[in-house]
Amino acid sequence: MIPHRRLFTLLAAAAVGLLSAALARGEGSPPAAPLAPPASFSAIADPAELSAAYFAELSKVLTSPRCTNCHPAGDRPRQGDAARPHQPPVFRGPDGKGLTSLRCAMCHREANFDPAGMPGHPHWQLAPAEMAWEGKTPREICIQIKEPARNGGRSVEDLIAHIGDDTLVGWAWAPGGGRTPAPGTQAEAKALVRAWVESGAVCPK
Ligand code: HEC
Numbered sequence: 001m002i003p004h005r006r007l008f009t010l011l012a013a014a015a016v017g018l019l020s021a022a023l024a025r026g027e028g029s030p031p032a033a034p035l036a037p038p039a040s041f042s043a044i045a046d047p048a049e050l051s052a053a054y055f056a057e058l059s060k061v062l063t064s065p066r067c068t069n070c071h072p073a074g075d076r077p078r079q080g081d082a083a084r085p086h087q088p089p090v091f092r093g094p095d096g097k098g099l100t101s102l103r104c105a106m107c108h109r110e111a112n113f114d115p116a117g118m119p120g121h122p123h124w125q126l127a128p129a130e131m132a133w134e135g136k137t138p139r140e141i142c143i144q145i146k147e148p149a150r151n152g153g154r155s156v157e158d159l160i161a162h163i164g165d166d167t168l169v170g171w172a173w174a175p176g177g178g179r180t181p182a183p184g185t186q187a188e189a190k191a192l193v194r195a196w197v198e199s200g201a202v203c204p205k
């Protein structure tokens, strides 16, 4: 009789081990959609059209739920690939880190906690209301993202490093919890921002 119990314990331990190893490797997440490199647009002869094409490609990232869930239209973040309203209900609060009663950091810790599908980062907080992208067209996001009054006082050049190197933005490519990562890689997104900025930062029509 005892061997049965032991066998069960061993099998259960092995199953937990395999599961956590799979989660640690990020298995269970759908693959990221591809992002075209700047060079693939070389057939476009018109310089303005070319610049706008770089942004249109980049907007595949900007409009992905990994970004818009934290850049929502209202005061409530969204969750998952379907971008449903955050459960439990949490709100922006005065500093983007939640109301006094329910602060983001009470649940969102320094890093992802995959066994619970819990996203994490030391600076987890909602993007300010003037930086909302949810429901906007690539052209609308483009116009807004270039405006220092609505982009945190940045120049377009500053956007290269912010999108290309910021680790909170980078979370979107390693989101864990079975979420689809943002398209391409952060380095590929950076190359597109750079190409767009260096070609005059033209917005798509
Ligand atoms: C009571 C716990 C709790 C609090 C407080 C909380 N969250 Fe969450 N949040 C969760 C859980 C659990 C998940 C994962 C569930 C899921 O994605 O389906 C989550 C997921 C998210 C996601 C989804 C990411 C994605 O793309 O799928 C965002 C964005 C988010 N939270 C933002 C916030 C912000 C911003 C705050 C503070 C204003 C906050 N959360 C406060 C529990 C909490």
Ligand code: HEC
Binding pocket: 061, 062, 066, 067, 068, 070, 071, 096, 123, 124, 125, 126, 127, 128, 131, 144, 145, 150, 151, 152, 159, 162, 163, 168, 169, 170, 171, 172, 182
């Ligand atoms: C956990 C929430 C969160 C996620 C996820 C997130 N952001 Fe943000 N984002 C913020 C916050 C907070 C700010 C404001 C901080 C600042 O200005 O430095 C911000 C600001 C920005 C800005 C500068 C302001 C603007 O609108 O021009 C850009 C660009 C940006 N984010 C890009 C992205 C991209 C691209 C993604 C997805 C790949 C992303 N963010 C995902 C929270 C988030």
